Amino acid sequence: MKSKRLYYINKISEVFLQNGINSLTVDMIAEKIGVTKKTLYNYFESKQEMIECFLDYLAIKQKKEISKLAKQELNPIELLVQTTKLLYNSYRFYRKKFEIEIQPRYQENFQNIIVRRRDELQEFILLNLNKGISMNYIEHDLNVNFASKFLLLGVENLFLSDNRLSPLFNGEKEIDHVLYYQLKGICTPRGLEHLRKSVNFKINLLQEA
Numbered sequence: 001m002k003s004k005r006l007y008y009i010n011k012i013s014e015v016f017l018q019n020g021i022n023s024l025t026v027d028m029i030a031e032k033i034g035v036t037k038k039t040l041y042n043y044f045e046s047k048q049e050m051i052e053c054f055l056d057y058l059a060i061k062q063k064k065e066i067s068k069l070a071k072q073e074l075n076p077i078e079l080l081v082q083t084t085k086l087l088y089n090s091y092r093f094y095r096k097k098f099e100i101e102i103q104p105r106y107q108e109n110f111q112n113i114i115v116r117r118r119d120e121l122q123e124f125i126l127l128n129l130n131k132g133i134s135m136n137y138i139e140h141d142l143n144v145n146f147a148s149k150f151l152l153l154g155v156e157n158l159f160l161s162d163n164r165l166s167p168l169f170n171g172e173k174e175i176d177h178v179l180y181y182q183l184k185g186i187c188t189p190r191g192l193e194h195l196r197k198s199v200n201f202k203i204n205l206l207q208e209a
Contacts, residue, residue, distance in 0.1 A: 005043045008033070012040075012050050013057040021051060021098065052109050059117045062090050066124060076132030077191050080125070080151070081179050081198040087155055088175050122152050129186075137191035147186060154182055176200045 011033045015024065019032070026047050030037045044050050066083055074082060126148040132138035176199040187195055 008035075008040065008043050009053045009057055013054045016051075016054050017097075021054075026050075055109055058090075058094060062087070063117065063120060065090070066121075070124070075194055076128050076135060076137050077183065077187065077194045078198050079128055080132075080183060081176075081195070083124070083128075084155055084179055085175060118152065118156075121155075122148050125151055132191065136188055137194060138186050139188055142186050151182065154178070 012029060015029055015032045024032075024047075026037050026040060029047075029050070030040050033040075040050075044053070065086055069082055069086060070079065072079075126144055129138055129142065129144040129147055133140050133142065133144070180195060180199045183195055184192065
């Protein structure tokens with residue numbers, strides 16, 4: 001039963017990604033999947049529940065992408081930069097495609113899912129900061145618990161759709177600037193060298209001196 005429900009969650013998510021949310025009835029969703037409406041109601045109480053599962057599906061998909069990124073041979077600074085860019089591109093895509101449909105009716109569901117995934121993201125950042133300290137990329141006296149919360153808060157404030165600052169940061173190049181100035185203060189000289197290589201803009205070293 002559980003595996004079958006997961007199968008339908010994946011199928012429903014594909015339908016939402018291709019067709020949007022609000023324009024679809026349960027009958028239309030069932031038709032696109034190739035089952036009856038009754039079959040779907042055996043696994044979901046309502047379209048509302050399907051949408052909640054879809055939003056959770058997006059969060060799980062994002063987590064898998066981060067895990068895949070973590071398996072690459074990246075140093076801790078590169079991994080922090082690439083993870084934030086991945087989050088940025090994901091949020092930008094979903095905001096552009098679903099913001100109007102999610103707000104205001106499903107915005108609370110979306111925010112709840114973000115909160116549920118927050119601890120996992122913070123733990124990932126925390127582990128990466130500790131690894132960076134052990135490899136002399138990050139200052140050894142850093143309060144990693146505070147820093148992980150601060151970095152995660154920065155990500156959420158930039159990318160969540162209800163933030164008024166989001167329109168100020170429209171491209172990956174601008175995100176590179178944000179990341180650079182966020183991470184610069186916690187890097188050792190070795191870490192700073194790798195940070196400069198990880199961001200996609202030219203650093204004026206004379207101006208920084």
